[in-house]
Amino acid sequence: MKPENSEDKKYFFDKPASMKILAWSFLLSLVLLLALEFFIHKHTYFPSEEWPEFYCVFAFVGFVALVLSAKYILRPLVKRREDYYD
Amino acid sequence: MTEVLPPAAIFIIGGLLVPLIKGKWKSAYMLLIPVVGFINLINIPEGTHWVVEFMEYDLIFGKVDRLSLLFGYIFHLISFIAILYAIHVKDDVQNVAGLVYAGSALGVVFAGDLFSFFVFWEMLTVASIFLIWARRTKAAQGAGYRYLLVHAAGGLCLLAGIVLYVNQTGSIEFGYIGLNGLATLLIFLGFGLNCAWPLLHPWLTDAYPEATITGTVFLSAFTTKCAVYALARAFPGTEALIWIGAIMTAFPIFYAVIENNLRRVLSYSLINQVGFMVCGIGIGTQMAINGAVSHAVNDILFKALLFMSMGAVMYRNNNKINCTALGGLYRTMPLTCICCIIGAASISAVPLFSGFVSKSMVMSAAADGHMQIIWFILLFASVGVLEHAGIKIPFFAFFGHDSRLRPKEAPLHMLLAMGIAAFFCIFNGSFPSYLYSLLPYPVEYVPYTVPHVVGQTQLIFFAALAFILLTLSGMSPAEMRAVNVDADWFYRKGSGLFYRVMDISMNGLTRVADRVIVGELTGSICRISQRWPEVLCLGIMIPLWSITGVKGKELEGKIERTRVALQTHTSPIGISAAIATIFLVLIYLLM
Numbered sequence: 106m107k108p109e110n111s112e113d114k115k116y117f118f119d120k121p122a123s124m125k126i127l128a129w130s131f132l133l134s135l136v137l138l139l140a141l142e143f144f145i146h147k148h149t150y151f152p153s154e155e156w157p158e159f160y161c162v163f164a165f166v167g168f169v170a171l172v173l174s175a176k177y178i179l180r181p182l183v184k185r186r187e188d189y190y191d
Numbered sequence: 192m193t194e195v196l197p198p199a200a201i202f203i204i205g206g207l208l209v210p211l212i213k214g215k216w217k218s219a220y221m222l223l224i225p226v227v228g229f230i231n232l233i234n235i236p237e238g239t240h241w242v243v244e245f246m247e248y249d250l251i252f253g254k255v256d257r258l259s260l261l262f263g264y265i266f267h268l269i270s271f272i273a274i275l276y277a278i279h280v281k282d283d284v285q286n287v288a289g290l291v292y293a294g295s296a297l298g299v300v301f302a303g304d305l306f307s308f309f310v311f312w313e314m315l316t317v318a319s320i321f322l323i324w325a326r327r328t329k330a331a332q333g334a335g336y337r338y339l340l341v342h343a344a345g346g347l348c349l350l351a352g353i354v355l356y357v358n359q360t361g362s363i364e365f366g367y368i369g370l371n372g373l374a375t376l377l378i379f380l381g382f383g384l385n386c387a388w389p390l391l392h393p394w395l396t397d398a399y400p401e402a403t404i405t406g407t408v409f410l411s412a413f414t415t416k417c418a419v420y421a422l423a424r425a426f427p428g429t430e431a432l433i434w435i436g437a438i439m440t441a442f443p444i445f446y447a448v449i450e451n452n453l454r455r456v457l458s459y460s461l462i463n464q465v466g467f468m469v470c471g472i473g474i475g476t477q478m479a480i481n482g483a484v485s486h487a488v489n490d491i492l493f494k495a496l497l498f499m500s501m502g503a504v505m506y507r508n509n510n511k512i513n514c515t516a517l518g519g520l521y522r523t524m525p526l527t528c529i530c531c532i533i534g535a536a537s538i539s540a541v542p543l544f545s546g547f548v549s550k551s552m553v554m555s556a557a558a559d560g561h562m563q564i565i566w567f568i569l570l571f572a573s574v575g576v577l578e579h580a581g582i583k584i585p586f587f588a589f590f591g592h593d594s595r596l597r598p599k600e601a602p603l604h605m606l607l608a609m610g611i612a613a614f615f616c617i618f619n620g621s622f623p624s625y626l627y628s629l630l631p632y633p634v635e636y637v638p639y640t641v642p643h644v645v646g647q648t649q650l651i652f653f654a655a656l657a658f659i660l661l662t663l664s665g666m667s668p669a670e671m672r673a674v675n676v677d678a679d680w681f682y683r684k685g686s687g688l689f690y691r692v693m694d695i696s697m698n699g700l701t702r703v704a705d706r707v708i709v710g711e712l713t714g715s716i717c718r719i720s721q722r723w724p725e726v727l728c729l730g731i732m733i734p735l736w737s738i739t740g741v742k743g744k745e746l747e748g749k750i751e752r753t754r755v756a757l758q759t760h761t762s763p764i765g766i767s768a769a770i771a772t773i774f775l776v777l778i779y780l781l782m
Contacts, residue, residue: 116522118590135656138649147642150558151566160649167574168657175448176668183675184449190674190683 195235197252198263199298199311201228202270206290210283217286218278224290225271228297232263239303248363251303257631258484262300262420264629265488266293268615269412269495276499276608277405288321289409296413300420304363305353308421312349312385315414316342322406323398334401337679341384341394349381368425379426386418386469387462389438393679395462396446400454400512404502407454411461411498412491419468419487428475433557436470437568439463444575449668449675451513453501453584457494460580463572464490464538470569471553474560477632482552485626489545489619493537496612497584500531503601503609504588511596514583514670519593527601528589530609537616539581540573541651545616548623548638551647555636570650577654587670724770725757 117123142158149155156162205224212220237260240253255263270293280286295318298311316339323335355374357363368375380391387395395415399407426432443459443466450456464486471483504520504527505512521528533544540546550573557566600606619626627634661667729750736746756762 114522118521131652131655131659135652138645138652141645142649145641145645147646148640150555150561151563158649160646161653163570164574164577164650164653165657167571168578168654169661171444171571171575171578172448172657172661172667175445176666179445180449180668180675183446183677184671185674185676187672187674189676 199294202294229267254303273408278604285325292318299417323402326403331401334398338398345384352377396458399458432473439466440572447579479556481630486549493534496534503527507598514587518591521589533613545619
């Protein structure tokens with residue numbers, strides 16, 4: 106019996122239970138990180154860093170802006186067929 | 192000084208001897224080279240060694256100080272890891288090229304004069320090209336030739352700069368150069384090409400993904416880091432580097448988002464990371480240089496680790512490396528997956544992983560210098576790193592959609608090599624004082640403060656949240672098989688245009704020349720030169736004969752005889768001489 110070749114074998118991330126645990130712990134971490142903000146003393150270099158939840162908002166907005174601008178601006182400009190240079 | 196050797200010599204001579212050793216001893220011998228090299232290195236005292244007189248200059252093969260030593264250590268470590276990873280490779284071309292390449296990098300780092308520096312710098316290109324060609328595919332061959340041409344141009348630029356510089360200063364010492372005037376600008380650009388500056392970068396993203404599985408691990412470590420070393424040595428505090436570095440961190444992340452080939456994603460990521468180093472060198476404070484150099488050390492390790500994990504995926508999946516072809520491999524390659532995640536965590540600067548303790552030094556140095564725009568660009572680039580290297584690489588290879596591929600786990604030697612790199616990624620991140628103690632300047636920076644850890648963790652988790660939401664909502668760009676044109680378009684398509692322009696202009700010129708000169712001009716010259724003695728002679732003689740009363744048939748007979756005599760070159764000598772004289776007089780008058 107070779108479980109690694111079996112199509113039926115359920116691996117860790119195939120199981121809904123383990124995904125559920127992961128999702129909840131991720132959400133919990135997010136809430137915890139948002140809350141932590143109010144218990145620490147920040148050493149800031151720039152005024153904008155003092156805004157509440159600066160890093161959370163910056164990361165989220167920056168990430169979305171990056172992905173969408175790559176998808177809707179860069180890709181239409183630079184995408185060519187795979188054999189473009191052949 | 193008799194018991195230690197120049198570090199480059201051990202690798203280059205040792206590498207050239209590899210084909211002579213057969214069988215199972217070859218692996219042991221190759222692994223021994225970086226070990227012997229390292230023992231040799233730690234016995235070299237700081238200072239200047241191996242000075243050789245050459246013409247009227249001194250060549251220095253051992254300028255050993257804290258900056259060159261740290262690069263020396265990491266180059267030995269990564270050589271050992273890369274050789275271990277490549278121990279299954281039977282192709283001696285790759286084995287020799289890898290060792291000579293590593294040796295050339297050590298030659299660059301310990302060179303104390305511009306001549307030997309330049310020679311080792313060019314050897315880097317020559318040795319590395321074989322790691323690309325050794326893949327023996329059409330794509331690798333083409334990418335290799337482009338790599339060679341681009342680096343040859345960069346090398347010539349550097350050489351021109353060095354010649355001018357030596358001519359101006361009279362010294363060939365390799366130390367601080369600084370940007371002033373044409374000579375230094377040419378040297379600056381020569382370094383910049385190997386450093387993959389924006390617009391000079393496409394050789395990297397073109398060639399690295401086409402190299403062999405093991406060759407790319409070597410490639411990722413040496414060429415760009417030698418350029419970082421050279422900039423740190425010769426151009427620290429050059430303001431232009433701050434902006435060049437910041438742009439380097441920012442532009443590749445957009446390309447990495449839409450790229451399908453995972454090794455090409457890592458190549459863009461490599462430019463992005465080198466950007467942090469270049470920026471730090473440009474800021475030029477002690478903390479910034481420390482940050483740049485320590486990040487170079489960490490980047491060599493985690494980038495090699497990521498390339499190794501992707502190489503293992505290729506090795507076990509019949510060279511598949513595109514996002515569209517992979518997915519779900521964690522099921523049967525769990526150890527490779529863990530190594531990849533450690534590399535991804537390190538490059539993403541997760542606390543306790545190596546990127547966290549070095550990248551932040553560059554960012555703090557930018558903040559200390561009140562460079563707000565630069566700081567924001569670097570922070571945005573850090574978010575971008577999370578996207579492509581932190582999440583995309585592990586996600587599309589090991590998770591994501593199930594490709595139904597169930598390959599075996601990577602072979603033991605690959606796992607060991609990845610394990611060593613992963614160990615140092617965690618060690619440097621968790622115990623940074625050891626790395627900090629080797630940096631060129633004393634370190635006062637403390638990476639593990641509560642606000643720094645919390646801020647960075649927030650950055651990572653909320654970027655991850657954005658990824659999850661974008662993916663679940665279907666707004667992430669679909670992975671697709673495509674080519675994304677980059678600055679190499681100018682010479683890849685431009686060369687076709689150049690060919691056509693040359694075809695039309697040069698071949699057109701040939702055709703015109705053929706028609707005019709060969710077809711018409713030569714014939715008419717021939718005809719004219721045949722006819723002009725006749726015209727000239729008869730033009731003089733006919734009036735003379737007429738005056739002397741020759742008429743009718745007699746005149747026609749004389750004309751006919753003269754014509755025949757001139758055409759058959761049997762005219763009396765007197766006439767020939769007279770014609771020649773008239774010709775000379777005519778030329779004299781015309782002149």
